[in-house]
Amino acid sequence: MELINSIINDYATVFSNPWFWQFPAATLGISVAAFLFFATPWTILAYIDPKWAQPYKIQQKPFQVKKYFLPNLARITINSSIMFLLIVIAWPLLKHSPIKTGDMPAWYIVVLQLAFFIFLDDFLYYWMHRYMHENKWLLKNVHSVHHRIRNTCALDGNYFNWIEFVLTGSLALVGPMLLGCHLYVLYIWIIIRQLEAADGHAGYDFKWNPMHWLPVYQGPVYHDFHHARYQGNYSGFLPYLDRFWGTYVPEYLKYRQDKKANRNDDHVNQSPKEQVKDGGISSAL
Numbered sequence: 410m411e412l413i414n415s416i417i418n419d420y421a422t423v424f425s426n427p428w429f430w431q432f433p434a435a436t437l438g439i440s441v442a443a444f445l446f447f448a449t450p451w452t453i454l455a456y457i458d459p460k461w462a463q464p465y466k467i468q469q470k471p472f473q474v475k476k477y478f479l480p481n482l483a484r485i486t487i488n489s490s491i492m493f494l495l496i497v498i499a500w501p502l503l504k505h506s507p508i509k510t511g512d513m514p515a516w517y518i519v520v521l522q523l524a525f526f527i528f529l530d531d532f533l534y535y536w537m538h539r540y541m542h543e544n545k546w547l548l549k550n551v552h553s554v555h556h557r558i559r560n561t562c563a564l565d566g567n568y569f570n571w572i573e574f575v576l577t578g579s580l581a582l583v584g585p586m587l588l589g590c591h592l593y594v595l596y597i598w599i600i601i602r603q604l605e606a607a608d609g610h611a612g613y614d615f616k617w618n619p620m621h622w623l624p625v626y627q628g629p630v631y632h633d634f635h636h637a638r639y640q641g642n643y644s645g646f647l648p649y650l651d652r653f654w655g656t657y658v659p660e661y662l663k664y665r666q667d668k669k670a671n672r673n674d675d676h677v678n679q680s681p682k683e684q685v686k687d688g689g690i691s692s693a694l
C-alpha cells in the first residue's frame with residue numbers, strides 16, 4: 410500500500426520535481442539539440458551539394474535532403490514526444506536511478522567513464538542493430554524505416570521508427586546507469602553519441618573532418634557502406650566488432666585496404682565511386 414501511494418505521489422508531483430527536468434527531460438532536450446546542432450551544417454552542405462564538395466561524396470547519387478526534410482523533422486518531433494511520455498511513465502523508477510549531481514569527478518575519471526560508455530554502447534548497439542537485420546519482422550516493421558534513405562545526409566541520422574528511437578536511446582543510458590555517473594558526464598556522453606549519429610550519416614568523406622582525429626572511429630564512410638549495402642558494418646563507433654564477427658561489408662574492406670596502400674589521395678574519395686561504377690555498391694541497391 411505504501412509503495413502504491415509513493416508511486417501515485419511520484420506521478421502527481423512529476424512536473425514540479427526539479428530532478429525530473431534536470432535529469433531525464435534535460436537529457437532528452439540536450440540530445441535533440443545536440444543532434445540538430447551537429448547535423449545542420451552537414452545537411453545544408455548536402456542540400457547545396459556544391460561542385461567543390463562533390464568529389465568527396467561517398468555515393469555519387471543525389472542526396473534526398475528536400476524529400477526527407479519534413480519527414481525527418483516530423484519523426485524527430487514525434488519520437489521525442491513519445492520518449493518524453495515514456496520518461497514520465499517510467500519516472501517512479503527513473504527517480505531512483507544512481508545518476509548524481511554535486512562535485513564533478515576528476516577529469517581522468519570522466520575520460521575513462523566516457524570511453525566505457527562508448528565501448529559498452531557500441532557493443533550493445535552492434536547486437537541490437539545486427540538482430541534488427543536478422544529478424545525479418547523487425548527489419549520489415551521497424552528498422553526498414555531508417556533504411557528508406559540509401560544515400561544519407563546528416564539529418565537522416567535520427568530518422569527512425571519510434572521503437573528503434575526508444576531502444577537506441579535506452580541503450581545509451583545503460584553505461585551511465587551502471588556506473589551512476591555525474592549528471593554532467595551523462596550530458597557530455599549524449600552529446601558525443603549524437604555527434605556520431607550526425608557524422609555517421611554525413612554522406613561526405615573529407616580528410617579534414619575533425620572526427621578523423623578520434624582514435625578507432627573510421628568516419629562517415631563506415632556507416633555509409635551499411636546504408637548502401639543494407640547489410641554488414643553494423644557497429645556505430647568501433648569497427649573492431651564487425652571485424653571480429655566477420656560482418657564487414659567486403660567492399661568496405663577493399664576501400665580500407667586501398668586507403669592504407671595509399672595509392673593516391675584522390676583514390677580515397679574515388680574508391681567508393683569506383684565501386685558504385687563497378688557494381689559493388691549499386692548492385693545491392
Ligand SMILES: [Zn+2]
Pocket residue numbers: 538542552556635
Ligand atoms: Zn541497419
Ligand SMILES: [Zn+2]
Pocket residue numbers: 555566610632636
Ligand atoms: Zn544509419
